[in-house]
Amino acid sequence: LxxxxxxxTSIRRALGRRVDIQxxxxxxxxxxxxxxxxxPVTDRAGIGFRLPTDKEAEKTQQACWDAGFRYWDTSPWYxxxxxxxxxxxxxxxxxPRESFALSTKVxxxxxxxxxxxxxxxxxxxxxxFPQQAGWAWQQAKGGCPKGLKFDHIHDYSYDGIxxxxxxxxxxxxxxxxxxxxxxxxxxxxxxxxQAEAHFSxxxxxxxxxxxxxxxxxxxxxxxxxxxxxxxxxxYLSLLDLDFFLxxxxxxxxxxxxxxxxxxxxxxxxxxxxxxxxxxxDAVLERGVGVVAATTFxxxxxxxxxxxxxxxxxxxxxxxxxxxxxxxxRMCAEFDVPLAAAAIQFSLSHPTVASxxxxxxxxxxxxxxxxxxxxxxxxxxxxNMKEAGYIHPDxxxxxLA
Numbered sequence: 001l002x003x004x005x006x007x008x009t010s011i012r013r014a015l016g017r018r019v020d021i022q023x024x025x026x027x028x029x030x031x032x033x034x035x036x037x038x039x040p041v042t043d044r045a046g047i048g049f050r051l052p053t054d055k056e057a058e059k060t061q062q063a064c065w066d067a068g069f070r071y072w073d074t075s076p077w078y079x080x081x082x083x084x085x086x087x088x089x090x091x092x093x094x095x096p097r098e099s100f101a102l103s104t105k106v107x108x109x110x111x112x113x114x115x116x117x118x119x120x121x122x123x124x125x126x127x128x129f130p131q132q133a134g135w136a137w138q139q140a141k142g143g144c145p146k147g148l149k150f151d152h153i154h155d156y157s158y159d160g161i162x163x164x165x166x167x168x169x170x171x172x173x174x175x176x177x178x179x180x181x182x183x184x185x186x187x188x189x190x191x192x193x194q195a196e197a198h199f200s201x202x203x204x205x206x207x208x209x210x211x212x213x214x215x216x217x218x219x220x221x222x223x224x225x226x227x228x229x230x231x232x233x234x235y236l237s238l239l240d241l242d243f244f245l246x247x248x249x250x251x252x253x254x255x256x257x258x259x260x261x262x263x264x265x266x267x268x269x270x271x272x273x274x275x276x277x278x279x280x281d282a283v284l285e286r287g288v289g290v291v292a293a294t295t296f297x298x299x300x301x302x303x304x305x306x307x308x309x310x311x312x313x314x315x316x317x318x319x320x321x322x323x324x325x326x327x328x329r330m331c332a333e334f335d336v337p338l339a340a341a342a343i344q345f346s347l348s349h350p351t352v353a354s355x356x357x358x359x360x361x362x363x364x365x366x367x368x369x370x371x372x373x374x375x376x377x378x379x380x381x382x383n384m385k386e387a388g389y390i391h392p393d394x395x396x397x398x399l400a
Contacts, residue, residue: 009068016289019221030074032358079147230269
């Protein structure tokens with residue numbers, strides 16, 4: 001890869017003011033090596049993909065390392081432990097340890113299956129609820145590759161978080177991670193009553209484990225994953241988090257609760273005026289950092305407004321298809337790929353330290369690097385704002 005691309009991937013930003021770490025501006029998302037590979041079963045949106053082989057996953061990670069990536073994010077949930085094994089095998093013997101940053105997640109604890117007849121393809125699916133049309137659709141499409149033969153439970157208690165942390169170190173084959181993320185405590189993965197109960201356990205019990213690990217220097221900071229507007233505000237009203245890992249709700253397509261588009265996810269709080277953009281401004285004032293994810297809204301900002309387009313793990317709406325089609329035309333006038341604009345839009349907000357992306361092959365890494373190095377003209381940003389596609393107060397810059 002060119003030195004120009006390496007210059008972009010080597011940029012580092014402070015993750016807010018509450019944690020002593022600077023993250024590379026782009027990072028490797030460990031879900032990608034569980035959802036990539038050739039011969040997709042269904043749509044290229046992280047849904048229904050066959051499980052890549054260990055060799056394919058390693059080639060993809062090596063391509064990221066060669067491109068200058070130095071931040072890896074993973075989770076016990078990705079491939080039910082498989083992602084952590086694969087990430088660990090790539091990173092465990094790289095010295096010095098301080099040459100890269102690593103985050104994993106807590107809240108979903110893997111356990112031996114209660115029914116040993118389960119296999120990697122028929123493990124019990126995530127519970128679905130009437131309001132979760134998007135998640136139910138994903139399951140109907142075949143779900144995601146299941147990975148290893150483990151069940152899981154949501155556990156946000158002190159003991160649960162400590163157990164999850166220690167288990168992750170073992171799977172990674174490493175004795176340290178830099179950051180821990182509270183994972184999937186939201187309405188995409190549980191009922192409102194369950195979420196409130198888990199929040200209570202987290203606030204009264206689990207957070208003490210995270211504070212203890214940070215105080216002892218075992219981790220540098222801890223944060224929470226966010227899939228809905230309104231939830232950053234909810235977390236900060238209860239906990240002094242160091243950062244958020246924000247998915248789906250701050251993108252070129254969805255960033256301000258635009259009523260003409262509808263909510264980014266069915267669980268967004270539409271009463272939050274200004275949506276994620278307004279929440280990010282409040283987060284910035286608190287000195288809390290942000291890592292951005294699902295920048296392409298799970299497919300549509302890469303593939304465009306195709307008939308089977310997917311947005312945030314559900315079929316794209318007519319309004320979303322029309323908006324993406326219009327933005328695509330505007331980008332084409334400046335010879336800018338829509339995906340390039342999407343990446344650099346998410347990185348433009350001053351509280352966003354890093355953007356993580358999932359890759360299923362080395363080819364996808366090369367394509368991403370080209371988008372990262374694309375110059376976005378100020379006139380394109382301005383045209384999108386004048387057309388109402390970008391909120392007038394949203395920061396817009398170009399790395400190139």
